[in-house]
Amino acid sequence: MPPPSEIDRLAQRILALARRGPIFYYDILRELRDEDYRAIMLAFGQIRQQQLFGRDDKGCYVLAETGREEGAKA
Amino acid sequence: MDLRAFLTDLEKAGELIRIRRPVDPRHISALTAQSKKGVYFEKIRGYDMPVVAGLVGTMDRLAVGMHAPKGAIGRRVSEAVQKPIPPEVVKEGPCQDVVLTGTEVDLTRLPLPLQGEIDGGPYISAGMTIAKDPEYGRNAGFYRFMYNDPTHLGIGLTGPSDLRLFYQRALSAKRPVPMAVAIGTHPSDMVAVTYKAPVGYDELAIAGGLWGEPLELVRCKTIDAEAPANAEIVLECEILPTGFTVDEGRFGEFTRFVGELVQMPLVEVKAITHRRDAIFQVIHMPWENIVLDVPVYEAIAWNILTTAGIEATAINVTTGGCGQFHVVAAIKKRGGEGKNAVLALLSAASFKYAVVVDEDIDIFDPDQVEWAIFSRVQADRDVIIVPGARAKPLDPSLPPAKPPALPLGAKLGIDATIPEYAYKERYTTITYPFINDVKLEDYLD
Ligand SMILES: Cc1cc2nc3c(=O)[nH]c(=O)nc-3n(C[C@H](O)[C@H](O)[C@H](O)COP(=O)(O)O)c2cc1C
Ligand SMILES: [Mn+2]
Numbered sequence: 001m002p003p004p005s006e007i008d009r010l011a012q013r014i015l016a017l018a019r020r021g022p023i024f025y026y027d028i029l030r031e032l033r034d035e036d037y038r039a040i041m042l043a044f045g046q047i048r049q050q051q052l053f054g055r056d057d058k059g060c061y062v063l064a065e066t067g068r069e070e071g072a073k074a
Numbered sequence: 075m076d077l078r079a080f081l082t083d084l085e086k087a088g089e090l091i092r093i094r095r096p097v098d099p100r101h102i103s104a105l106t107a108q109s110k111k112g113v114y115f116e117k118i119r120g121y122d123m124p125v126v127a128g129l130v131g132t133m134d135r136l137a138v139g140m141h142a143p144k145g146a147i148g149r150r151v152s153e154a155v156q157k158p159i160p161p162e163v164v165k166e167g168p169c170q171d172v173v174l175t176g177t178e179v180d181l182t183r184l185p186l187p188l189q190g191e192i193d194g195g196p197y198i199s200a201g202m203t204i205a206k207d208p209e210y211g212r213n214a215g216f217y218r219f220m221y222n223d224p225t226h227l228g229i230g231l232t233g234p235s236d237l238r239l240f241y242q243r244a245l246s247a248k249r250p251v252p253m254a255v256a257i258g259t260h261p262s263d264m265v266a267v268t269y270k271a272p273v274g275y276d277e278l279a280i281a282g283g284l285w286g287e288p289l290e291l292v293r294c295k296t297i298d299a300e301a302p303a304n305a306e307i308v309l310e311c312e313i314l315p316t317g318f319t320v321d322e323g324r325f326g327e328f329t330r331f332v333g334e335l336v337q338m339p340l341v342e343v344k345a346i347t348h349r350r351d352a353i354f355q356v357i358h359m360p361w362e363n364i365v366l367d368v369p370v371y372e373a374i375a376w377n378i379l380t381t382a383g384i385e386a387t388a389i390n391v392t393t394g395g396c397g398q399f400h401v402v403a404a405i406k407k408r409g410g411e412g413k414n415a416v417l418a419l420l421s422a423a424s425f426k427y428a429v430v431v432d433e434d435i436d437i438f439d440p441d442q443v444e445w446a447i448f449s450r451v452q453a454d455r456d457v458i459i460v461p462g463a464r465a466k467p468l469d470p471s472l473p474p475a476k477p478p479a480l481p482l483g484a485k486l487g488i489d490a491t492i493p494e495y496a497y498k499e500r501y502t503t504i505t506y507p508f509i510n511d512v513k514l515e516d517y518l519d
Contacts, residue, residue, distance in 0.1 A: 037099040041182045045223030059324040059335040
């Protein structure tokens with residue numbers, strides 16, 4: 001089981017991806033192809049639990065609320 | 075009989091490949107899609123649990139599992155529905171070799187694959203779901219579960235199912251629904267729970283009916299529900315009374331199209347129990363879902379025709395019609411019954427296309443069905459179109475309907491039986507002289 005700091009690091013990477021634009025889970029797996037699959041699931045789970053993700057109508061993950069505006073600016 | 079017995083049967087039939095090299099969990103779906111056989115992934119990188127996927131990807135493989143020719147499975151299911159055998163609760167079972175509770179509950183211990191590019195995340199696709207309602211008792215079905223976080227899943231309570239009814243009752247009483255999710259089960263049991271029995275009817279009794287003996291269950295450790303004793307893995311869960319509030323999907327459906335994003339209830343996992351050397355099962359979409367549906371909808375068609383007093387000799391719910399939408403039936407026709415059979419079959423909400431032929435046609439051979447349509451049908455007399463009937467929402471050709479309005483669709487029926495007025499001599503087929511007197515093999519070196 002990866003340590004909490006590792007999960008935080010991955011969560012930040014996933015959020016950075018979403019800041020660039022809407023992403024599917026597939027995009028996370030592709031962009032983080034060298035990272036551990038299970039650690040990605042844990043990081044994704046942490047983001048979901050903290051409700052940092054919303055969804056667009058295509059089903060992509062986008063940054064929730066304030067996050068979404070930042071994403072649009074980027 | 076359990077998943078392992080099925081794996082042995084598949085291997086004997088040459089319908090299983092074993093991949094011994096380590097596989098990245100990212101590649102489970104693609105490798106399964108490329109395989110013409112069921113796949114046993116012995117080593118998934120980062121996990122100590124093997125994965126099996128695509129096991130019931132064809133009707134032939136389902137037939138191997140059910141120990142019956144593929145044309146006979148639907149009828150057996152309809153007989154089991156008439157002769158159910160209730161399950162039996164036993165003291166212990168291998169599915170509880172290992173019990174994980176409290177902080178040990180972590181869904182990321184399981185190698186959940188991402189099945190489709192558009193899917194909302196990794197899914198549990200082989201979840202046999204056994205729930206309880208204080209009034210209606212036990213109910214079993216198959217539901218998809220999207221990974222949300224290590225202790226939570228989204229559930230696809232999309233259709234008007236019994237479990238959805240249980241949930242709506244629980245929601246208004248502000249209580250959770252206790253539910254066991256069994257992963258890694260025998261295809262006979264999977265077919266049984268996919269059957270849409272009336273609410274209050276425990277589908278596990280159909281599983282018993284198919285085996286001819288009761289299915290064994292164990293009591294869950296943390297919730298008031300039971301699970302099949304011989305499952306590989308059991309998630310002991312509660313559907314939380316928080317309403318349809320969490321985004322779930324998208325997910326590649328049995329229609330071969332990707333379903334829409336929906337708002338669904340959240341499921342909390344209270345315990346994970348499993349066999350000591352558990353195998354994680356994946357239902358590879360869409361084909362395994364389609365194949366599991368075929369006998370269920372064939373059983374419905376058998377029931378309908380029996381009720382209508384028509385003697386059917388074979389029924390084929392086609393995989394091209396995604397196991398739910400198209401039905402072909404062969405009957406022993408008495409005057410006019412070609413039409414009666416078509417009308418009866420189209421009365422089921424799921425069937426949008428029904429073809430009825432005489433018993434001489436092999437309905438598992440599309441060529442023969444087409445030949446019957448050519449030679450026995452006059453469109454003005456034998457084709458029935460009924461507009462404005464209740465339809466299944468997942469058919470993308472339907473005009474848009476705003477929920478809660480249910481979509482309306484058209485039904486198409488073809489009576490491809492020999493017309494009553496036919497001049498029989500015109501239906502004389504070619505036969506070869508001395509066909510039974512010689513054998514080609516005898517003339518080959
Ligand atoms: C592999 C598979 C997955 C399924 N997933 C779902 C699902 O997510 N939601 C749903 O409503 N039905 C799903 N179904 C269909 C139900 O299992 C089926 O309609 C069943 O009869 C429902 O049982 P119930 O009404 O007793 O709860 C699935 C079927 C199969 C074979
Ligand atoms: Mn039911």
